[in-house]
Amino acid sequence: MSPVSRNRKKKAKKPGKRVFPKGALEALVPPRPNWFSAATATALAGSDALVAARGPLELEEATSLLLGERLVERTRVEGATGLRFTAWAREVADRAAEQVLAHSEDLSTGAWKGPWRLLHGMLSIGAPELASAAESAIERCAGELGAAGGVPSWLAVLGGVAPTGELWSLRDAHGTRGAVIAGYAYPDGVDRSVFLFDYDVTDFAVELPAPGAFPDVAAAEAAWRTSTGEQTVPLVEGVSPEVLAIVLAGGTVLLDSVIGVETDQALRNWYRAQRRAQDLIALVRDRGVHLPAPLPVEQQAARMAEEFTTWHHTRHGATPDDETVETLALDWVEKTAEGTHALVSPRRVECVRESIQADRDAGVPTMLAELSLLPEWAGWLAERAGLAEELVREVRIA
Structure with missing residues (x-):
C-alpha cells in the first residue's frame, strides 16, 4: 500500500434522505378557516366603493374599514382562536388580483377598478408580510392593465406612507390609560395625518381600545378625551422611551394576537395599527432611541x-x-x-x-x-x- 493510500482519510458517508411520515408536514400547517371564503367574497364585493376615494388617505381609511369590518364580524361569531387574520388578508390580495386579471380583457366595464384600488389600499395599511403580498399581486396585474384609463396617479404613492417624526402623548391621572399620537404623511407631504395609539394597561395585557387615523393632533386628542373622559391632563409634545416601549412592544393588536377583549375600533384598525407601529419602530431605531428592555x-x-x-x-x-x-x-x-x-x-x-x-x-x-x-x-x-x-x-x- 502506498503512503498516500495509507494516510488517505475515508470519505464520510452522505446522510440519507430524511423521510417524514405521510401527512406529517401537512399536519404542521393549520387548516384554512371556514370563514375565509365568505369574508373574502364580502370584501371583494365591497371594493367597488373604494373607487370613490379622492386621495391616498381616503383610500387608506376606506380599506381599513372594509377589511376591519370583516374581522369584527368573524371575531364576534368565531371567538378568539384560530382566526389567522394575516393569512386571510393574503388570500384577499390573491383573489383581488384574480378579479383584476379576469376583467383585464375588457377594461371598459370598469369591473377591475374596485379590486385594483383594494390592492393599493392594502399597500398603505399592511405590515411587511401583507404589504408584500399586495405588492406581488399588483405586479402580476400591472402588465395586463397597461396604460388603463381612469387610474389616478396618486395610487402610485400608497405604499410610501411613513412617520413624520412628530410625536405627542396623553395620559390619565393614574397613568394606566394614555395615548401616543404620531404624525404620518405620504411622499412629498401629501395627505398628512396622525395616528392615535390609544392604550390601556389596566389588565394583564396592553390593549389598544380606540386606535385610528385623524386629520390632525387636535382631532385625535378630542377623540381620546371623549373615549376616556379625561379632560384635565394636558397634551405633551414628545413621548418618553418608556411609554413608546409599552405601546410598540406590548399591544395585542401589534402582536397579531386576538385574546377576545378587542373593541370593534381596534379590529377595524387591526392591519393599519400594526403597519403604523412598525413604521414608528423603524423611525425610532433610525434615530438611535433606545427602548428599555424589560427585566426578567x-x-x-x-x-x-x-x-x-x-x-x-x-x-x-x-x-x-x-x-x-x-x-x-x-x-x-x-x-x-x-x-x-x-x-x-x-x-x-x-x-x-x-x-x-x-x-x-x-x-x-x-x-x-x-x-x-x-x-x-x-x-x-x-x-x-x-x-x-x-x-x-x-x-x-x-
Whole structure:
C-alpha cells in the first residue's frame, strides 16, 4: 500500500434522505378557516366603493374599514382562536388580483377598478408580510392593465406612507390609560395625518381600545378625551422611551394576537395599527432611541419586593412577612404588562385582586395574607408614582 493510500482519510458517508411520515408536514400547517371564503367574497364585493376615494388617505381609511369590518364580524361569531387574520388578508390580495386579471380583457366595464384600488389600499395599511403580498399581486396585474384609463396617479404613492417624526402623548391621572399620537404623511407631504395609539394597561395585557387615523393632533386628542373622559391632563409634545416601549412592544393588536377583549375600533384598525407601529419602530431605531428592555419576571419581582419592604419599614416601623411580600410582588409582576408594573389605579388593583383570588382556593393562608397586604402595596406604588393624595386614597381603598 502506498503512503498516500495509507494516510488517505475515508470519505464520510452522505446522510440519507430524511423521510417524514405521510401527512406529517401537512399536519404542521393549520387548516384554512371556514370563514375565509365568505369574508373574502364580502370584501371583494365591497371594493367597488373604494373607487370613490379622492386621495391616498381616503383610500387608506376606506380599506381599513372594509377589511376591519370583516374581522369584527368573524371575531364576534368565531371567538378568539384560530382566526389567522394575516393569512386571510393574503388570500384577499390573491383573489383581488384574480378579479383584476379576469376583467383585464375588457377594461371598459370598469369591473377591475374596485379590486385594483383594494390592492393599493392594502399597500398603505399592511405590515411587511401583507404589504408584500399586495405588492406581488399588483405586479402580476400591472402588465395586463397597461396604460388603463381612469387610474389616478396618486395610487402610485400608497405604499410610501411613513412617520413624520412628530410625536405627542396623553395620559390619565393614574397613568394606566394614555395615548401616543404620531404624525404620518405620504411622499412629498401629501395627505398628512396622525395616528392615535390609544392604550390601556389596566389588565394583564396592553390593549389598544380606540386606535385610528385623524386629520390632525387636535382631532385625535378630542377623540381620546371623549373615549376616556379625561379632560384635565394636558397634551405633551414628545413621548418618553418608556411609554413608546409599552405601546410598540406590548399591544395585542401589534402582536397579531386576538385574546377576545378587542373593541370593534381596534379590529377595524387591526392591519393599519400594526403597519403604523412598525413604521414608528423603524423611525425610532433610525434615530438611535433606545427602548428599555424589560427585566426578567423574577428579577423585577425581587427588586419591587425589596423596595416595598424598605418603604414599609420606614413608613410603619415594621417589616412585613418576607414570604408574603415575595408572593405578592411576583403575582403583581405576572399579572401586569411588561414595562407597566409601577403603574397603579383602582381598577388595576381590582383586576389583580380578582386574579389572585381566582388562582387560589379561598381560605388559603398565603392568599389571605397577600390580599391583606395589597392595599399597602397599592399605596406604595401610588406614592412612588407621585400621584395626588386623593388618588392615593382611592387606590388604597380599591
